[in-house]
Amino acid sequence: MNKSNDKVTLELVLRQCVFIILNIYAISKLLGGQFYMKGKIPDEIANTTLGEASGFSLAWTFMGHSYFYILFIGVFQLSGAWFLLWNKTKLIGVLILIPIMVNIIVFDIIFLDVYPALANAIIVLLMLFLILFFNGEIIKDIVIKLTNFQSKTSVPIKKRLITFGITILFIILIFSFDSFIEYWLGASKEKIIE
Structure with a gap:
């Protein structure tokens, strides 16, 4: 075997390892095996006050509060793994x-x-970075294509300043509209604190 074949084989092994690991985690999430979901919180956790709860219990309960959140993470883990x-x-x-x-x-x-x-998450991340490393030429080509903006004509400074001013104006309008909507819907300090 030559180095090129070894690299291809190692990359394939890494992709399959990540695929298996993340499928296990994603399916576990989707089937309710991860996080403390509503109605399935262990009694010792449910009877603990917030001040006494461990970081793990708080985090696991918080993430399990919304099945949509669990579904979102699980589906993206599955889709990413299958794309590999x-x-x-x-x-x-x-x-x-x-x-x-x-x-x-x-x-x-x-x-x-x-x-x-x-440790498992760090190992998976390192495997993903190795896959990127093995595809360095492709990544380099993509970055060059995405960042190679050779303008054939120079834009006059006056036009750039006008464009910048319009951009700032739109940002101000968007934030003003957002603030109005929040006020209109009743998002006040008192409601946020409650």
């Missing part, structure tokens, strides 16, 4: 999964004291 199976979609899968894994790692570090899960 084919060469034409593997980079889409990696780009879907990297933010998910970074979020999981940050969440685990801040809220949870379950270090095997953190």
Whole structure:
């Protein structure tokens, strides 16, 4: 075997490992095996006050509060993992999964004291970065195509300033409209504090 074949084989192994690991986690989420869902909170957790609850219990209960949130994460983990199976979609899968894994790692570090899960998430993230590394030329070509804006004509400074002014005006209008809607719907300090 030559180096090129070894690289292809190793990348395939990494993709399949990530696929298996994330399918297990995603299916577990979707079937209610992760997070404390409404009506399925263990009694010892349900009877604990917020001040006495561990970070793990608070985080697991919070994330389990909305099945839509669980569905969102589970479906994106599944879709990203399945995209890894084919060469034409593997980079889409990696780009879907990297933010998910970074979020999981940050969440685990801040809220949870379950270090095997953190180690597993870090290993999955490293495998995703290795897949990107093995596809460095493709990534380089994509970045060059996305950032190569060679303007054939120079835009006059006056036109740039007008465009900038219009942009600022639209930003102010958007924030003003947002504030009006919040006020109209009754989002006041008192309601937020409640």
